[in-house]
Amino acid sequence: xxxxxxxxxxxxxxxxxxxxxxxxxxxxxxxxxxxxxxxxxxxxxxxxxxxxxxxxxxxxxxxxxxxxxxxxxxxxxxxxxxxxxxxxxxxxxxxxxxxxxxxxxxxxxxxxxxxxxxxxxxxxxxxxxxxxxxxxxxxxxxxxxxxxxxxxxxxxxxxxxxxxxxxxxxxxxxxxxxxxxxxxxxxxxxxxxxxxxxxxxxxxxxxxxxxxxxxxxxxxxxxxxxxxxxxxxxxxxxxxxxxxxxxxxxxxxxxxxxxxxxxxxxxxxxxxxxxxxxxxxxxxxxxxxxxxxxxxxxxxxxxxxxxxxxxxxxxxxxxxxxxxxxxxxxxxxxxxxxxxxxxxxxxxxxxxxxxxxxxxxxxxxxxxxxxxxxxxxxxxxxxxxxxxxxxxxx
Ligand code: SAM
Ligand code: SF4
Ligand code: SF4
Numbered sequence: 186x187x188x189x190x191x192x193x194x195x196x197x198x199x200x201x202x203x204x205x206x207x208x209x210x211x212x213x214x215x216x217x218x219x220x221x222x223x224x225x226x227x228x229x230x231x232x233x234x235x236x237x238x239x240x241x242x243x244x245x246x247x248x249x250x251x252x253x254x255x256x257x258x259x260x261x262x263x264x265x266x267x268x269x270x271x272x273x274x275x276x277x278x279x280x281x282x283x284x285x286x287x288x289x290x291x292x293x294x295x296x297x298x299x300x301x302x303x304x305x306x307x308x309x310x311x312x313x314x315x316x317x318x319x320x321x322x323x324x325x326x327x328x329x330x331x332x333x334x335x336x337x338x339x340x341x342x343x344x345x346x347x348x349x350x351x352x353x354x355x356x357x358x359x360x361x362x363x364x365x366x367x368x369x370x371x372x373x374x375x376x377x378x379x380x381x382x383x384x385x386x387x388x389x390x391x392x393x394x395x396x397x398x399x400x401x402x403x404x405x406x407x408x409x410x411x412x413x414x415x416x417x418x419x420x421x422x423x424x425x426x427x428x429x430x431x432x433x434x435x436x437x438x439x440x441x442x443x444x445x446x447x448x449x450x451x452x453x454x455x456x457x458x459x460x461x462x463x464x465x466x467x468x469x470x471x472x473x474x475x476x477x478x479x480x481x482x483x484x485x486x487x488x489x490x491x492x493x494x495x496x497x498x499x500x501x502x503x504x505x506x507x508x509x510x511x512x513x514x515x516x517x518x519x520x521x522x523x524x525x526x527x528x529x530x531x532x533x534x535x536x537x538x539x540x541x542x543x544x545x546x547x548x549x550x551x552x553x554x555x556x557x558x559x560x561x562x563x564x565x566x567x568x569x570x571x572x573x574x575x576x577x578x579x
Pocket of ligand 2: 256260
């Protein structure tokens with residue numbers, strides 16, 4: 186089936202979950218972009234809870250929509266091809282704008298910042314942004330937990346500079362140890378040895394603890410589960426297995442390619458004695474399991490088979506400054522307009538930004554993963570018009 190795409194409206198077609206072809210609008214703008222609310226509620230102190238009583242603790246910031254990989258589950262090559270129009274630089278939030286927003290988010294209760302993308306290490310001078318973010322403090326005067334998710338391709342080269350700038354730790358995505366499988370999955374023929382070297386370098390410079398994320402696709406890399414676990418056991422690296430998710434509208438997701446975490450665990454237990462561990466933080470996405478002999482731990486992220494919306498405390502800021510309150514949201518509120526000032530908002534006023542963010546959070550009612558099973562299987566249906574993952578990050 187032909188699968189073509191453009192970053193601009195009217196540019197082609199896109200595969201639906203049922204393998205039909207639907208017209209492709211701008212993949213980034215597939216949802217609406219509602220303005221921020223106006224008039225705004227007065228600023229207030231204390232934790233902001235959403236409509237389901239969840240606090241705002243974790244902000245994920247996409248610093249670029251570009252990537253040097255073409256993982257088929259995220260940026261399939263036939264959609265994100267040489268004609269795909271990525272965002273022009275002027276549309277990206279500047280480092281100063283990102284830092285300003287992060288500072289206001291910290292005032293509202295955010296304690297953790299994760300830089301992501303696209304591939305975040307492709308954003309030029311990223312260390313300068315890290316240095317600005319590392320200087321932020323919570324209202325209690327504590328530094329924020331500052332981390333980054335990367336495909337690891339540029340990590341060996343950049344690890345020291347990232348550490349020096351104030352980055353605390355990294356998460357590296359790696360889907361296979363077998364070089365042929367890895368090259369096929371990144372779809373740009375990138376060798377696994379270079380990513381492994383990146384992980385070792387990050388460890389050597391003290392970007393710890395390192396987490397490695399492996400997206401498991403049944404029939405593609407599920408034979409890598411045990412070799413990956415063996416490789417990282419006893420190294421201090423925490424390997425986390427992620428269920429292949431129906432993010433975005435372009436990866437042709439099918440339920441039969443999801444390998445449930447329960448099956449991952451069963452396969453691991455054939456080779457090792459694993460015991461359950463308590464969550465290490467509120468709203469943690471992974472279920473933790475430890476090797477009984479104390480030689481490390483693994484994590485299972487089961488967004489498809491065991492939804493964890495109940496305590497989801499994450500917000501996402503897209504590359505061009507839209508706020509998404511769920512990974513599967515269609516709509517992102519335009520914070521860039523607020524930052525740069527428009528007809529109704531005064532860009533000089535941080536209190537106004539705080540009030541807008543608070544108002545958006547208090548209205549949040551997202552729980553897509555909990556509702557997934559009851560949604561129509563057609564990706565084009567109802568609220569399931571979802572933003573692409575490379576645009577808002579993981
Ligand atoms: N490029 C960086 C990387 O790959 O680590 C950061 C951005 S990437 C979008 C963030 C995370 O999302 C990665 O760990 C990736 O494996 C995960 N991801 C992307 N598409 C996914 C999907 N369809 N299902 C599950 N995880 C996915
Ligand atoms: Fe790039 Fe990360 Fe998406 Fe792979 S998962 S295509 S590395 S953004
Ligand atoms: Fe959070 Fe949305 Fe994922 Fe549920 S589906 S855990 S609300 S990001």
